[in-house]
Amino acid sequence: MAAASKIDPMHQFQIDALSGGALDGSPFAFTNSALWMLIVLACIFVFMWGGMKREIVPGRWQAMVEGFVEFVTGLAITNIGKGGRKYVPWIFTLFTFILFSNYMGMMPFGVVESAHPFAVTGQFTVTGLMAIMTFAIVLIVGFAKHGFRFFSLFVPAGTPLGLLPLIVPIELISFMVRPFSLALRLFVAMIAGHILVDVFGNFVVGGLNAHTITGYLIALISFIFIAGVNALELLVAGIQAYVFALLASLYIHDAEHLH
Amino acid sequence: MDLASAKVIGAGLAAIGVGAASAGVGNVFGSFLQGALRNPAAADGQQGRLFIGFAAAELLGLIAFAVAMIILYAV
Numbered sequence: 001m002a003a004a005s006k007i008d009p010m011h012q013f014q015i016d017a018l019s020g021g022a023l024d025g026s027p028f029a030f031t032n033s034a035l036w037m038l039i040v041l042a043c044i045f046v047f048m049w050g051g052m053k054r055e056i057v058p059g060r061w062q063a064m065v066e067g068f069v070e071f072v073t074g075l076a077i078t079n080i081g082k083g084g085r086k087y088v089p090w091i092f093t094l095f096t097f098i099l100f101s102n103y104m105g106m107m108p109f110g111v112v113e114s115a116h117p118f119a120v121t122g123q124f125t126v127t128g129l130m131a132i133m134t135f136a137i138v139l140i141v142g143f144a145k146h147g148f149r150f151f152s153l154f155v156p157a158g159t160p161l162g163l164l165p166l167i168v169p170i171e172l173i174s175f176m177v178r179p180f181s182l183a184l185r186l187f188v189a190m191i192a193g194h195i196l197v198d199v200f201g202n203f204v205v206g207g208l209n210a211h212t213i214t215g216y217l218i219a220l221i222s223f224i225f226i227a228g229v230n231a232l233e234l235l236v237a238g239i240q241a242y243v244f245a246l247l248a249s250l251y252i253h254d255a256e257h258l259h
Numbered sequence: 260m261d262l263a264s265a266k267v268i269g270a271g272l273a274a275i276g277v278g279a280a281s282a283g284v285g286n287v288f289g290s291f292l293q294g295a296l297r298n299p300a301a302a303d304g305q306q307g308r309l310f311i312g313f314a315a316a317e318l319l320g321l322i323a324f325a326v327a328m329i330i331l332y333a334v
Contacts, residue, residue: 010332079307181318188321191328243314246307 009198013122013191033126036118040101047100072096072245079249080256087252090137094130095245098186102237105190106230121240122190124183131183134248142255153258182247189240193233200226266330273327280320287312 017029051065058066069092076091077084098121105119120126142150154171155164200222207219291309295302 184325185314185318185321188325189317192321192324239310239313243310246310247314250311 007199007202009195009202012116012194012198013119015123032118033120033123036101036104036120037126040097040104040120043104044096044100075242075245076249079246080253083256084249084253087137087249090134091245091249094134094248095241098130098244099238099241102190102241103234105194106233106237119190119194121186122194124187127183127187128179130244131179134182134251135179138251138255141252142258145256146258150255150258153254157259178247178251182244182251186240186244189236193229193236196229197226197233200229266334270327270330273323273330276323276326277320280316280323283316283319284313287316 015031015033017031018035048065051062053059053062055062072092072095073085073088075095076088080087101120105117105122107117109115109117142153146152153175154168156167156171159167203222204219204226207215207217207222209215210218287309291302291305291312294305
Protein backbone atom coordinates (compact mmCIF):
# COMPACT_ATOMS: atom_id res chain seq x y z
CA MET A 1 0.00 0.00 0.00
CA ALA A 2 1.37 3.39 -0.92
CA ALA A 3 1.87 5.94 1.81
CA ALA A 4 -0.59 8.38 0.30
CA SER A 5 -3.44 5.88 -0.21
CA LYS A 6 -6.59 6.29 1.82
CA ILE A 7 -7.00 4.06 4.85
CA ASP A 8 -10.21 2.02 4.74
CA PRO A 9 -10.64 0.49 8.21
CA MET A 10 -14.24 -0.66 7.59
CA HIS A 11 -13.24 -3.00 4.78
CA GLN A 12 -12.36 -5.81 7.21
CA PHE A 13 -15.99 -6.09 8.33
CA GLN A 14 -17.32 -6.56 4.80
CA ILE A 15 -19.22 -9.79 4.27
CA ASP A 16 -18.25 -11.51 1.03
CA ALA A 17 -19.90 -14.54 -0.50
CA LEU A 18 -17.44 -17.39 -0.84
CA SER A 19 -19.82 -19.56 -2.85
CA GLY A 20 -23.45 -19.58 -3.88
CA GLY A 21 -25.30 -16.28 -3.78
CA ALA A 22 -24.72 -14.30 -6.91
CA LEU A 23 -22.94 -17.24 -8.51
CA ASP A 24 -25.99 -19.46 -8.94
CA GLY A 25 -28.77 -16.97 -8.29
CA SER A 26 -29.57 -18.31 -4.83
CA PRO A 27 -30.24 -15.77 -2.08
CA PHE A 28 -28.36 -17.96 0.40
CA ALA A 29 -24.61 -17.58 0.17
CA PHE A 30 -21.82 -19.18 2.16
CA THR A 31 -20.07 -16.06 3.40
CA ASN A 32 -16.80 -15.42 5.18
CA SER A 33 -18.89 -14.71 8.29
CA ALA A 34 -20.40 -18.20 8.11
CA LEU A 35 -16.98 -19.72 7.48
CA TRP A 36 -15.51 -18.06 10.58
CA MET A 37 -18.50 -19.06 12.68
CA LEU A 38 -17.83 -22.66 11.66
CA ILE A 39 -14.13 -22.26 12.52
CA VAL A 40 -15.09 -20.87 15.94
CA LEU A 41 -17.46 -23.80 16.42
CA ALA A 42 -14.68 -26.25 15.49
CA CYS A 43 -12.33 -24.58 18.00
CA ILE A 44 -14.94 -24.82 20.78
CA PHE A 45 -15.58 -28.44 19.83
CA VAL A 46 -11.90 -29.36 19.96
CA PHE A 47 -11.44 -27.47 23.24
CA MET A 48 -14.36 -29.21 24.93
CA TRP A 49 -13.64 -32.62 23.39
CA GLY A 50 -10.10 -32.62 24.71
CA GLY A 51 -11.37 -32.13 28.25
CA MET A 52 -14.17 -34.67 28.27
CA LYS A 53 -12.16 -37.82 28.86
CA ARG A 54 -13.61 -38.12 32.40
CA GLU A 55 -10.35 -39.18 33.99
CA ILE A 56 -10.36 -39.55 37.76
CA VAL A 57 -7.16 -37.52 38.01
CA PRO A 58 -7.60 -34.70 35.48
CA GLY A 59 -4.76 -33.94 33.10
CA ARG A 60 -3.86 -30.37 32.17
CA TRP A 61 -6.43 -30.11 29.41
CA GLN A 62 -9.25 -31.56 31.47
CA ALA A 63 -8.38 -29.29 34.40
CA MET A 64 -8.52 -26.32 32.03
CA VAL A 65 -11.95 -27.27 30.66
CA GLU A 66 -13.26 -28.05 34.14
CA GLY A 67 -12.08 -24.71 35.46
CA PHE A 68 -13.67 -22.97 32.49
CA VAL A 69 -17.01 -24.74 32.98
CA GLU A 70 -16.96 -24.13 36.71
CA PHE A 71 -16.26 -20.43 36.19
CA VAL A 72 -19.26 -19.96 33.90
CA THR A 73 -21.50 -22.15 36.04
CA GLY A 74 -20.56 -20.17 39.14
CA LEU A 75 -21.19 -16.90 37.29
CA ALA A 76 -24.66 -18.02 36.19
CA ILE A 77 -25.71 -19.51 39.50
CA THR A 78 -24.53 -16.67 41.74
CA ASN A 79 -26.17 -14.04 39.55
CA ILE A 80 -29.43 -15.81 38.69
CA GLY A 81 -29.82 -17.15 42.22
CA LYS A 82 -32.20 -19.94 43.06
CA GLY A 83 -33.13 -22.00 40.00
CA GLY A 84 -30.16 -20.73 38.06
CA ARG A 85 -28.80 -24.11 37.06
CA LYS A 86 -31.27 -24.65 34.24
CA TYR A 87 -30.00 -21.52 32.48
CA VAL A 88 -26.35 -22.58 32.62
CA PRO A 89 -26.37 -24.10 29.09
CA TRP A 90 -27.50 -20.83 27.53
CA ILE A 91 -25.09 -18.66 29.53
CA PHE A 92 -22.29 -21.11 28.77
CA THR A 93 -23.14 -21.05 25.06
CA LEU A 94 -23.09 -17.26 25.02
CA PHE A 95 -19.83 -17.03 26.94
CA THR A 96 -17.88 -19.63 24.95
CA PHE A 97 -19.10 -18.44 21.56
CA ILE A 98 -18.38 -14.78 22.27
CA LEU A 99 -15.00 -15.51 23.88
CA PHE A 100 -13.81 -17.81 21.10
CA SER A 101 -15.02 -15.59 18.27
CA ASN A 102 -13.48 -12.52 19.90
CA TYR A 103 -10.14 -14.28 20.14
CA MET A 104 -10.37 -15.87 16.70
CA GLY A 105 -11.07 -12.46 15.20
CA MET A 106 -7.80 -11.18 16.70
CA MET A 107 -5.56 -14.01 15.53
CA PRO A 108 -2.80 -12.87 13.17
CA PHE A 109 -3.70 -15.28 10.36
CA GLY A 110 -3.46 -12.35 7.97
CA VAL A 111 0.26 -13.03 7.45
CA VAL A 112 -0.94 -15.75 5.07
CA GLU A 113 -2.41 -14.21 1.94
CA SER A 114 -6.24 -14.03 1.91
CA ALA A 115 -6.58 -15.79 5.28
CA HIS A 116 -7.71 -12.69 7.15
CA PRO A 117 -9.64 -13.55 10.28
CA PHE A 118 -13.17 -12.24 10.41
CA ALA A 119 -14.51 -10.94 13.72
CA VAL A 120 -17.88 -12.70 13.91
CA THR A 121 -18.94 -10.62 16.94
CA GLY A 122 -18.20 -7.45 14.99
CA GLN A 123 -21.53 -7.87 13.20
CA PHE A 124 -24.64 -6.37 14.75
CA THR A 125 -26.79 -9.18 13.35
CA VAL A 126 -24.83 -11.80 15.29
CA THR A 127 -24.69 -9.97 18.62
CA GLY A 128 -28.26 -8.71 18.12
CA LEU A 129 -29.53 -12.24 17.61
CA MET A 130 -27.86 -13.40 20.82
CA ALA A 131 -29.31 -10.42 22.71
CA ILE A 132 -32.81 -10.97 21.28
CA MET A 133 -32.71 -14.64 22.24
CA THR A 134 -31.71 -13.67 25.79
CA PHE A 135 -34.52 -11.12 25.88
CA ALA A 136 -36.97 -13.74 24.57
CA ILE A 137 -35.93 -16.09 27.38
CA VAL A 138 -36.55 -13.27 29.87
CA LEU A 139 -40.02 -12.53 28.48
CA ILE A 140 -41.10 -16.17 28.12
CA VAL A 141 -39.85 -17.20 31.56
CA GLY A 142 -41.22 -14.06 33.18
CA PHE A 143 -44.73 -14.37 31.77
CA ALA A 144 -44.89 -18.16 32.14
CA LYS A 145 -43.76 -18.03 35.74
CA HIS A 146 -45.45 -14.88 37.07
CA GLY A 147 -48.22 -14.12 34.57
CA PHE A 148 -49.24 -10.49 34.60
CA ARG A 149 -47.43 -9.96 37.91
CA PHE A 150 -44.35 -9.75 35.68
CA PHE A 151 -45.30 -6.11 35.07
CA SER A 152 -44.47 -5.38 38.71
CA LEU A 153 -40.88 -5.38 37.41
CA PHE A 154 -41.57 -1.80 36.33
CA VAL A 155 -42.54 -0.72 39.85
CA PRO A 156 -39.56 -0.82 42.21
CA ALA A 157 -40.45 -1.79 45.76
CA GLY A 158 -41.39 1.16 48.01
CA THR A 159 -42.06 3.70 45.25
CA PRO A 160 -44.35 6.53 46.43
CA LEU A 161 -47.62 6.57 44.49
CA GLY A 162 -47.07 10.12 43.30
CA LEU A 163 -43.89 9.15 41.49
CA LEU A 164 -45.42 6.20 39.62
CA PRO A 165 -46.26 8.12 36.40
CA LEU A 166 -42.59 9.10 36.25
CA ILE A 167 -40.96 5.85 37.38
CA VAL A 168 -42.94 3.38 35.29
CA PRO A 169 -42.08 4.86 31.86
CA ILE A 170 -38.42 5.14 32.86
CA GLU A 171 -38.32 1.52 34.00
CA LEU A 172 -40.20 0.44 30.88
CA ILE A 173 -37.74 2.23 28.59
CA SER A 174 -34.74 0.87 30.47
CA PHE A 175 -36.23 -2.61 30.17
CA MET A 176 -37.02 -2.35 26.47
CA VAL A 177 -33.59 -0.96 25.59
CA ARG A 178 -31.79 -3.91 27.24
CA PRO A 179 -31.38 -6.17 24.18
CA PHE A 180 -30.22 -3.19 22.16
CA SER A 181 -27.60 -2.10 24.68
CA LEU A 182 -26.49 -5.69 25.25
CA ALA A 183 -25.87 -6.22 21.54
CA LEU A 184 -24.43 -2.77 20.88
CA ARG A 185 -21.82 -3.02 23.64
CA LEU A 186 -20.17 -6.16 22.30
CA PHE A 187 -20.47 -5.17 18.64
CA VAL A 188 -19.04 -1.67 19.03
CA ALA A 189 -16.26 -2.81 21.37
CA MET A 190 -15.09 -5.28 18.74
CA ILE A 191 -15.45 -2.79 15.86
CA ALA A 192 -13.57 -0.08 17.76
CA GLY A 193 -10.64 -2.33 18.64
CA HIS A 194 -10.27 -3.70 15.12
CA ILE A 195 -10.48 -0.23 13.56
CA LEU A 196 -7.82 1.08 15.94
CA VAL A 197 -5.42 -1.76 15.13
CA ASP A 198 -6.15 -1.45 11.40
CA VAL A 199 -5.50 2.31 11.30
CA PHE A 200 -2.20 2.06 13.17
CA GLY A 201 -1.20 -0.97 11.11
CA ASN A 202 -1.61 1.23 8.05
CA PHE A 203 0.57 3.85 9.74
CA VAL A 204 3.34 1.24 10.13
CA VAL A 205 3.17 0.26 6.44
CA GLY A 206 2.88 3.85 5.29
CA GLY A 207 5.77 4.97 7.49
CA LEU A 208 8.03 2.18 6.19
CA ASN A 209 7.12 2.99 2.59
CA ALA A 210 7.98 6.66 3.06
CA HIS A 211 11.74 5.83 3.33
CA THR A 212 12.52 8.84 5.52
CA ILE A 213 13.75 9.10 9.11
CA THR A 214 10.40 10.54 10.22
CA GLY A 215 8.58 7.73 8.44
CA TYR A 216 10.62 5.03 10.19
CA LEU A 217 10.12 6.79 13.53
CA ILE A 218 6.34 6.91 13.01
CA ALA A 219 6.34 3.24 11.99
CA LEU A 220 8.28 2.27 15.13
CA ILE A 221 6.02 4.28 17.46
CA SER A 222 2.89 2.90 15.77
CA PHE A 223 4.22 -0.65 16.05
CA ILE A 224 4.85 -0.29 19.79
CA PHE A 225 1.40 1.27 20.14
CA ILE A 226 -0.19 -1.65 18.27
CA ALA A 227 1.51 -4.14 20.58
CA GLY A 228 0.00 -2.31 23.58
CA VAL A 229 -3.42 -2.02 21.98
CA ASN A 230 -3.41 -5.72 21.12
CA ALA A 231 -2.69 -6.58 24.75
CA LEU A 232 -5.56 -4.31 25.77
CA GLU A 233 -7.82 -5.93 23.16
CA LEU A 234 -7.05 -9.39 24.57
CA LEU A 235 -8.32 -8.05 27.91
CA VAL A 236 -11.35 -6.39 26.32
CA ALA A 237 -12.27 -9.56 24.41
CA GLY A 238 -12.41 -11.49 27.67
CA ILE A 239 -14.20 -8.71 29.58
CA GLN A 240 -16.85 -8.30 26.89
CA ALA A 241 -17.64 -12.01 26.93
CA TYR A 242 -17.80 -11.89 30.74
CA VAL A 243 -20.00 -8.78 30.76
CA PHE A 244 -22.38 -10.22 28.16
CA ALA A 245 -22.81 -13.42 30.17
CA LEU A 246 -23.08 -11.45 33.43
CA LEU A 247 -25.77 -9.08 32.14
CA ALA A 248 -27.67 -11.94 30.47
CA SER A 249 -27.80 -13.79 33.79
CA LEU A 250 -28.85 -10.59 35.63
CA TYR A 251 -31.73 -10.08 33.19
CA ILE A 252 -32.76 -13.71 33.62
CA HIS A 253 -32.59 -13.15 37.40
CA ASP A 254 -35.18 -10.38 37.02
CA ALA A 255 -37.48 -12.73 35.11
CA GLU A 256 -36.99 -15.52 37.62
CA HIS A 257 -37.36 -13.54 40.84
CA LEU A 258 -38.90 -10.10 39.96
CA HIS A 259 -36.27 -7.94 41.69
CA MET B 260 -19.07 25.05 5.17
CA ASP B 261 -19.56 22.08 2.87
CA LEU B 262 -21.00 18.76 4.00
CA ALA B 263 -17.71 16.82 3.96
CA SER B 264 -15.92 19.16 6.39
CA ALA B 265 -19.03 19.43 8.58
CA LYS B 266 -19.10 15.62 8.80
CA VAL B 267 -15.47 15.40 9.88
CA ILE B 268 -15.92 18.14 12.49
CA GLY B 269 -19.10 16.49 13.76
CA ALA B 270 -17.40 13.13 14.09
CA GLY B 271 -14.57 14.78 16.01
CA LEU B 272 -17.04 16.44 18.37
CA ALA B 273 -18.83 13.12 18.87
CA ALA B 274 -15.52 11.53 19.84
CA ILE B 275 -15.38 13.82 22.91
CA GLY B 276 -17.95 11.48 24.43
CA VAL B 277 -15.44 8.63 24.28
CA GLY B 278 -13.03 10.64 26.40
CA ALA B 279 -15.77 11.46 28.88
CA ALA B 280 -16.65 7.77 29.15
CA SER B 281 -12.99 6.97 29.81
CA ALA B 282 -13.20 9.28 32.84
CA GLY B 283 -16.30 7.35 33.91
CA VAL B 284 -14.64 3.95 33.54
CA GLY B 285 -11.61 5.21 35.44
CA ASN B 286 -13.90 6.45 38.18
CA VAL B 287 -15.58 3.04 38.44
CA PHE B 288 -12.33 1.14 38.83
CA GLY B 289 -10.70 3.82 40.98
CA SER B 290 -13.59 3.91 43.42
CA PHE B 291 -13.64 0.12 43.54
CA LEU B 292 -9.94 0.06 44.33
CA GLN B 293 -10.37 2.67 47.06
CA GLY B 294 -13.09 0.61 48.67
CA ALA B 295 -11.27 -2.66 48.12
CA LEU B 296 -8.08 -1.44 49.78
CA ARG B 297 -10.04 -0.35 52.84
CA ASN B 298 -11.81 -3.68 53.14
CA PRO B 299 -10.02 -6.32 51.03
CA ALA B 300 -12.11 -9.12 52.50
CA ALA B 301 -15.30 -7.76 50.96
CA ALA B 302 -13.74 -6.94 47.57
CA ASP B 303 -14.13 -10.31 45.87
CA GLY B 304 -17.85 -10.42 46.53
CA GLN B 305 -18.39 -7.11 44.73
CA GLN B 306 -16.68 -8.02 41.48
CA GLY B 307 -20.00 -8.59 39.72
CA ARG B 308 -21.19 -5.10 40.65
CA LEU B 309 -17.82 -3.70 39.54
CA PHE B 310 -18.35 -5.10 36.06
CA ILE B 311 -21.97 -3.94 35.92
CA GLY B 312 -20.79 -0.40 36.64
CA PHE B 313 -17.99 -0.78 34.14
CA ALA B 314 -20.42 -2.02 31.48
CA ALA B 315 -22.84 0.86 32.06
CA ALA B 316 -20.10 3.50 31.90
CA GLU B 317 -18.43 1.89 28.91
CA LEU B 318 -21.67 1.58 26.94
CA LEU B 319 -22.09 5.35 26.79
CA GLY B 320 -18.59 5.79 25.41
CA LEU B 321 -19.23 3.10 22.82
CA ILE B 322 -22.47 4.84 21.83
CA ALA B 323 -20.48 8.04 21.32
CA PHE B 324 -18.08 6.07 19.11
CA ALA B 325 -21.01 4.58 17.18
CA VAL B 326 -22.43 8.09 16.63
CA ALA B 327 -19.06 9.25 15.31
CA MET B 328 -18.91 6.27 12.93
CA ILE B 329 -22.49 6.87 11.74
CA ILE B 330 -21.69 10.51 11.04
CA LEU B 331 -18.53 9.56 9.16
CA TYR B 332 -19.75 6.63 7.09
CA ALA B 333 -23.55 6.42 7.11
CA VAL B 334 -24.84 10.00 6.78
